[in-house]
Amino acid sequence: MTAEPVAADTRPRRRGLRAAVACLLLGVAVLAPLGEAAAQPATPRPTAAPARPAAAPVPATAPSPAFEATRLAWDALPLDRRIAVQDALVWSGDYTGSLDGTFGKMTFEAIAAFLGRRKLGPETVGGEVATKALAEVAAQKKAAAGFQMIADAATGTFIGIPTRLVGAATRTETGSRWAAKDGRVEILAHRLPGVDLAALYDSLKADRPGRKVSYAVLRPDWFVIADDEPGRRGYTRMVRGDGEVRGFAFFVDPALGPEVDRVVIATAGTFLPFPPPPGPIVPPSTTAAPVATAPAASATPATPAAPATPAAAPPAAAPLASGLVVAAGKVVTAASAVADCKTLTVAGRPAKPLTIDAGRGLALLAVDGLAAPKPWRPAAAAPAGGPLVALSAGDATGRLVVTSGYAAPLGARLALQRGGHGAVVADLSGGIVGLVTRRPDETRLVAGLIPEATYPLAGDLAGLTEAAGLAVDRTPPPPAGSSGAVVADLAPRVVAVACGR
Template identity: 35%
Template structure:
């Protein structure tokens, strides 16, 4: 493990903590031996390495990130392959009743990514640019549902029962990594014991336990100063929450504006910080009219201070992705009327939503294909978060999840990529289950133009004002 990487230290801490709990007398004296049930032969490991490294770096990192969310991997999602990645893939394969050879075929990769996306969606995990400190960090917003400012001037996210707290931290102007490190080591609390600590030139990590909880603190330094975060949580929650700590630590980015965009497998970054210059209203998603004064959307409106549909501002916003916008006046639009269905693997689909091209907002329909539960492949444009996902007989199977605000372009064209879908059952309650066999004759029974035309009166653009 590369201990020059602060995320690797975090991973080592969790491995060490687990070993300490199991073998408190021996863990200090000797290195742990590989588990014979998960250790790979050199040949099997080499075969798995070749298959893994044949993938793009983006796909390799997405697989590792997904394995974090399935609870099989507690390392760094950096795209490099080793025994830890092999063991994680094999563990996932065993649970999925696949051959545990460390090689994920395309269908298995799609299933893994879908399972991870479902776990992220269940936790409401999204990357946030913290306005108090400037760091970028992942927040499981459905678990840490309370947000406030902490006494140190950073941001605070807490669970509803206050058993989990995440604080972002801005160091005083005269602080150094050494002084912050010493200060955190000297904290006194009942039963507090530091299990892991490291100080390097540009970061430090301190982690351990108290009589009732676990904690993890990290600071990093750069030309813009010192920033960090800390997590504390009830020890009884560790079996469920440890994986979130790994995901959060993997997401931490110091001064993200100084970095080139990186491929991540989570929702795009909400821009929470106040704008320093006047900004024109911009399209952030598509809304579906579900009542005379109601709109539902998965657009990233939590990051927008001034949400609008053309000409109207909601008087109330309910939920947390998907959101329901309540208006004081009628929308002069038709509530959506469509049968509810489910994604059928390999079936052709249409994604209908608003896109912004050349400064204009237009309704667009993009062809798509269902890959697996919760995942579609399509060339989606900015603004199509919340777009309708429709099968070819006009049945609603879900809404497009949050999309990157600036998708990658190749020669000016947005290429086909994989995107999450929020299923109908998460929008309107349990959806009726349709036949799981795709009928090609039925699929051709309605033209795409007819489907788009029937849905158009029920769609509105979601605008974020300056």
């Protein structure tokens, strides 16, 4: 995720964003940054191959004694302390996940790595010795980067800035900019009144020559895009609220290595697009970082950080998947998503399996009281390397998550998040290509997100539903449209599937 203040490199990108915003405000078609998006990807992509049936689920193994000892010590800590530990582990180079205080494999491995180097046992998590050691490392790394939480007056956001790596803030048409003299680090903060979030996402995620989007995730109120260009890696996060979109883009030279990568993770984890009044208020994970106020053009000296307010710990999440409503009271999901479930709920309603077809990798569920849209339409053919859109449930309430990707050998290349098991994958004509048959790996996060991966698809939905006597729309597909049109058409069909084990 890299950036430059060099005019030849950064100005076209900023002009592209301004052009996209101007088009959005005028209500006309949005151009991708640095020109219109090509109909096909700039870089040749592999030809799609038929999806293979999902593998049988792997039986869960009992957690190790070290894992349990660490978890018990972790659970005894208040939420703000847990988040502070995760924040310090980011700076120690051991953790790349979300700063949310939850305990899982990534947090355990990060703690084990740090404590192992210090010859400390897992039960010392939160103790005086481990806490002091973590605090010293985090303070040293933050001081080396000059990491400060900045209240940016130009955008109204609260953002972590490595002040020793970049110069003072300068004003842009959409907010503020911090850049290194050698052009290897650049941070842009944006405030975009009246902009449509989904249209901005479609614009900024488009491939162009020399640029590859490594993952892109759209949710109802925010999106994240990560991309790579020669000598430049980017991470963009935009959030909707109060009638406008606010966010930031962080660009770095990959050659700068992990010391700068951890700064990007820290900025992403502590960013507040709409800080609560009266500001500034520091997130719990940044209590060790100084706070500064940035007027439109420059940063002022730091002021002490506000104390963190403890919050209630989130409840443990049940296994979550997604399903497709194919008829009244009938939902199809991945067979592997409902294997060994003692209880099932779909869209918050009790459900039961009617058919589990291991050969197809699909399961047909019965759900009382679930209304049916019109018959669904399968894709005419798997698009060879073409663009795809995946729709999934982000939580048990069915909050929609949209992910863009492309067809690849053995399935689809997507940056799915939690709930992506059973995600509905469609082409840009709105035809359904298949359902994802593998659960995204929630233990491997980068800046709080699961990276892009290739997911196998179960494609014979039509065979399963027609065998059950349910209607399928076999009309010829319309011309390819936008991902927004696909989402508008398919969103009512995507539901959350929760498995109780």
